[in-house]
Amino acid sequence: MSESLDMDDFIKFVRDELGEGIWIPLHKNLNKDDKSEDGSLYSCLVSPEETDKAMEGYGWDLLPGDGSPSIVSSGSTNIWYEPNCSKYMPLVIYRQFHGTREPYREILQELVLYLELYHDSTNSKYVVDDENGAEIDVIKYSEKETLIRKSFLSAFMSARQMNLFLYFENSRHKEGNERLADEHINESDVSYTRFWDSSYVEGFDTFTRVLGKKLYHCLPRTEENYSPFKTEKDYESFIIEGDAHDNKIYSSNPSLLSDYFGKNQGAPHYLTPVYFDKGVLQKYFGSSTEFEVQDSVIYKHGYWRLRFDNNSPDHVCVFLGDLGRDIPHAEQVYWKSFNLPPEDREMSGTYFKRSMVGAFADAESPDLVFKSEFKSFQNQWLKLKGWPLFLPLTAADEHCFKTLHSLTKNEQSEFDSQVLSLVKITIDSINVKGIKEHISVEESGSIKLLSAYLKEGGVEFDIASYLGGLQGVRSTGVAHRRGSKYERTIERLGIDDGALVQAFDRILEQMTELLKEIDQVFVNADVSSETIT
Numbered sequence: 399m400s401e402s403l404d405m406d407d408f409i410k411f412v413r414d415e416l417g418e419g420i421w422i423p424l425h426k427n428l429n430k431d432d433k434s435e436d437g438s439l440y441s442c443l444v445s446p447e448e449t450d451k452a453m454e455g456y457g458w459d460l461l462p463g464d465g466s467p468s469i470v471s472s473g474s475t476n477i478w479y480e481p482n483c484s485k486y487m488p489l490v491i492y493r494q495f496h497g498t499r500e501p502y503r504e505i506l507q508e509l510v511l512y513l514e515l516y517h518d519s520t521n522s523k524y525v526v527d528d529e530n531g532a533e534i535d536v537i538k539y540s541e542k543e544t545l546i547r548k549s550f551l552s553a554f555m556s557a558r559q560m561n562l563f564l565y566f567e568n569s570r571h572k573e574g575n576e577r578l579a580d581e582h583i584n585e586s587d588v589s590y591t592r593f594w595d596s597s598y599v600e601g602f603d604t605f606t607r608v609l610g611k612k613l614y615h616c617l618p619r620t621e622e623n624y625s626p627f628k629t630e631k632d633y634e635s636f637i638i639e640g641d642a643h644d645n646k647i648y649s650s651n652p653s654l655l656s657d658y659f660g661k662n663q664g665a666p667h668y669l670t671p672v673y674f675d676k677g678v679l680q681k682y683f684g685s686s687t688e689f690e691v692q693d694s695v696i697y698k699h700g701y702w703r704l705r706f707d708n709n710s711p712d713h714v715c716v717f718l719g720d721l722g723r724d725i726p727h728a729e730q731v732y733w734k735s736f737n738l739p740p741e742d743r744e745m746s747g748t749y750f751k752r753s754m755v756g757a758f759a760d761a762e763s764p765d766l767v768f769k770s771e772f773k774s775f776q777n778q779w780l781k782l783k784g785w786p787l788f789l790p791l792t793a794a795d796e797h798c799f800k801t802l803h804s805l806t807k808n809e810q811s812e813f814d815s816q817v818l819s820l821v822k823i824t825i826d827s828i829n830v831k832g833i834k835e836h837i838s839v840e841e842s843g844s845i846k847l848l849s850a851y852l853k854e855g856g857v858e859f860d861i862a863s864y865l866g867g868l869q870g871v872r873s874t875g876v877a878h879r880r881g882s883k884y885e886r887t888i889e890r891l892g893i894d895d896g897a898l899v900q901a902f903d904r905i906l907e908q909m910t911e912l913l914k915e916i917d918q919v920f921v922n923a924d925v926s927s928e929t930i931t
Contacts, residue, residue, distance in 0.1 A: 422562075423543055424545065427541075434570065442465070442487055442489060443487040453586070460488055465487060487506070513553070523539065524536050529726045531700070532728070561613060564614070569607040572603065575604060581593070633650045638670050639739075650672075668717065673738040678732075679708070691708070707749035709747075715746075772799075788823070809898070837854060846862060864912065
């Protein structure tokens with residue numbers, strides 16, 4: 399066994415670890431606080447044509463700060479512009495300003511632009527979102543080091559068809575005068591020199607220095623290499639036949655499914671319905687800035703759009719091919735955990751007409767019906783009256799309307815949150831000032847004022863009782879501790895704790911009935927009178 403030499407451990411680090419992990423150092427300070435070691439790591443890209451020649455030497459071919467654009471002249475007339483005045487492309491450029499400003503390191507902009515990175519300067523990193531909107535740290539930096547995710551650097555190297563040099567230099571200071579003969583190593587992927595000399599650090603006699611470079615070859619320029627993301631999408635399989643115990647699953651990969659034009663005969667059809675528990679929607683209702691659930695469609699803003707059937711009371715439905723085509727694999731995995739067997743289930747009449755027949759169909763689900771009616775009512779009322787009966791929600795409260803939905807399960811907390819949202823949209827938004835300008839009554843409460851105004855106009859709906867009861871549910875049970883008053887309120891409204899899904903749907907249906915009657919009495923009457931006139 400050969401005798402170990404000073405800095406063997408550092409050489410072992412270079413061979414076994416440098417550039418081998420998830421993160422590659424584009425630059426790093428190796429200085430130790432006790433001054434026993436000083437050194438650094440650096441990096442650059444090099445063309446394949448220049449690689450072999452560069453590997454014959456041990457020194458750094460490019461120093462921090464080199465490689466900027468420059469004007470080059472040869473004689474008085476032969477002048478040209480060089481975008482990079484070196485054969486080597488720096489990935490991190492050390493910028494100095496003659497001592498007048500603080501120096502800093504800048505990432506090569508070509509790399510940033512190619513990888514479509516966002517500079518999160520607050521957190522000292524460059525990031526990118528994947529196909530599902532998950533943020534990926536690609537470059538992390540500090541005064542001491544700059545690290546890049548290897549897969550992303552490899553993609554840029556493949557696109558650019560340039561190899562990577564990782565430069566290393568480290569000096570270890572020690573006491574004593576032992577010196578050995580200089581060592582020079584030239585291998586295909588590692589080239590370095592190790593030598594001994596007098597120390598330049600007070601308190602030490604000599605130092606051992608290792609100086610060299612490590613080579614990483616770029617991959618061929620193919621789609622799977624020049625993209626940092628997987629080009630082959632994974633697909634989940636879903637239940638398409640049977641019940642909970644005996645069922646058949648099949649891949650959602652659209653390329654494996656049949657269609658109406660003879661593709662993949664014998665395979666399940668692209669439009670095979672797949673069913674899911676309504677709880678799958680909780681994730682999307684719970685993050686209204688990221689997702690939006692509308693009638694028959696879910697959006698992840700900026701990333702994907704999934705058509706689905708949310709007009710059935712007990713489940714949601716998505717076509718097998720849409721699951722594979724429209725949402726990323728990570729999202730498919732999430733949906734799979736809510737997958738239900740199709741036995742005794744069917745898509746809603748609304749979705750069947752829209753997707754299979756291509757015909758217009760109104761929403762069926764009480765939440766979707768209410769939201770559609772409310773938006774239409776608000777627009778019509780404002781257009782004809784010039785003032786809103788219900789004030790628009792503030793930006794901070796817009797999520798109340800966007801996420802209003804029929805309950806996904808018989809859960810008190812979900813019931814409470816939806817009652818709060820509905821009250822904010824309606825009762826809390828009653829335009830008291832606007833109503834007072836059109837009626838002469840002494841009522842001060844918003845519900846009583848609205849009731850008097852609408853009753854005077856001919857609305858027969860028992861507004862005060864209904865809205866008062868809804869307000870009572872909010873004030874006695876949702877916004878405050880529950881007691882006997884809440885129990886009396888829900889009993890009066892016919893709300894059963896064991897059937898909260900049905901109870902909230904009925905609340906939405908009553909609110910829709912109220913809007914329709916107001917629309918009929920006020921809005922349609924005004925339109926009819928204008929037409930006659």
